[in-house]
Amino acid sequence: MPVLDPALPPTRAERLKRATHETHERLDQRIMAQRIFDSRERFAAFLRVQHRLHQQIDTLYARAALQPLLPGLETRRRLPGITRDLTDLRAPLPSTVPSLPAALPVPAALGWLYVAEGAALGGAVIYKLAAPLGLDQAFGASHLAPPAGGIAAHWRSFTTALNAIVLPETDERQVEDGARAAFAAVGGFVTQEFP
Ligand code: HEM
Structure with a gap:
């Protein structure tokens, strides 16, 4: 694990982690409380949570404006695997979940993708x-399998690109709002799949 130098300002990924840490903890606990490893049926409900999230964000992986910012973005698509x-x-x-609006601003899209990539890390x-x-x-867990090169390197290449994107200070709030909206959406999907 890289050692964080407290003298350095936090990176964008570190700020997002801090901003959503508690939300992630709650979500993680809610999902684990559903005993998703007790049976394939219960595990499938977890897969449907993932499927709903990835239905919503699938078009982001092909968005032209994001390609130069996040190299290899298209290879991170997970909907077909799920x-x-x-x-x-x-x-x-699961039932159909509408895509995010095509006009979703780039900073907000980055927040959604941070959550999707983080879920893959935890995956x-x-x-x-x-x-x-x-x-x-x-069989049954292909989309969670570590990619070639390992999940840590996969995550690091994403966060390195994410951290390098230059945004005006006013857009940083939109990145965070995007991440919060993504966690809120996943929370809603958990409620739907584990009523
Ligand atoms: C679909 C639901 C989930 C979403 C959206 C999600 C999201 C995230 C995000 C954004 C991160 C990155 C944190 C960072 O910036 O380092 C992460 C990491 C992680 N998640 Fe999750 N997560 C989900 C479910 C789970 C579950 C059920 C577990 C329980 C095993 C879990 C365990 C982890 C672990 C172990 C990490 C990496 C270690 C760390 O946080 O330092 N996640 N997840």
């Missing part, structure tokens, strides 16, 4: 916990 995982489990797909833990259900890269 769909495959649900199909493996013969589990129903490495979920991947291991799903193994006793017989789920892995080849």
Whole structure:
């Protein structure tokens, strides 16, 4: 783990982590309280939470304005993998979730993508916990499998690019609002999938 120098100002990713830390903790606890590793059916409900989030953000991965800012963005798309995982489990797909507006400002889009990429980082833990259900890269948990090169490097390349984007100070609030909106959306999906 990199050692943070308290003398240096926090990076954008560090600020986002701080701003959403408690929300993440609550979400994490809510999801784990649903005993998603007790059965494939329960795990499928977690996959539907992911599916709903990725339906909402899927178009961001192809947005032209984001490509030069986040190199390789298109390769981070997860909707097809989550769909495959649900199909493996013969589990129903969730209902349709509308895409984010095409006019969503770039700073807000960055906040949403921070949350999606962070979920993939945490997904490495979920991947291991799903193994006793017989789920892995080849069946039912493909979208959580660590990418070539490892999840830590994958996360680092995202945060390095995210931190390097130059934005006016007034736009920083929009990045944070985007991340908060993404967590709020996921919270709503958890309520829908685990009523
Ligand atoms: C879809 C639901 C979830 C979302 C949207 C989400 C979001 C995030 C985000 C944004 C981060 C990055 C934090 C950073 O900036 O370092 C992260 C990291 C992480 N998440 Fe989650 N998460 C979710 C579910 C979970 C669950 C259920 C677990 C429980 C195992 C979990 C465990 C972790 C872990 C271990 C990390 C990395 C370590 C750290 O925070 O230092 N997450 N997640």
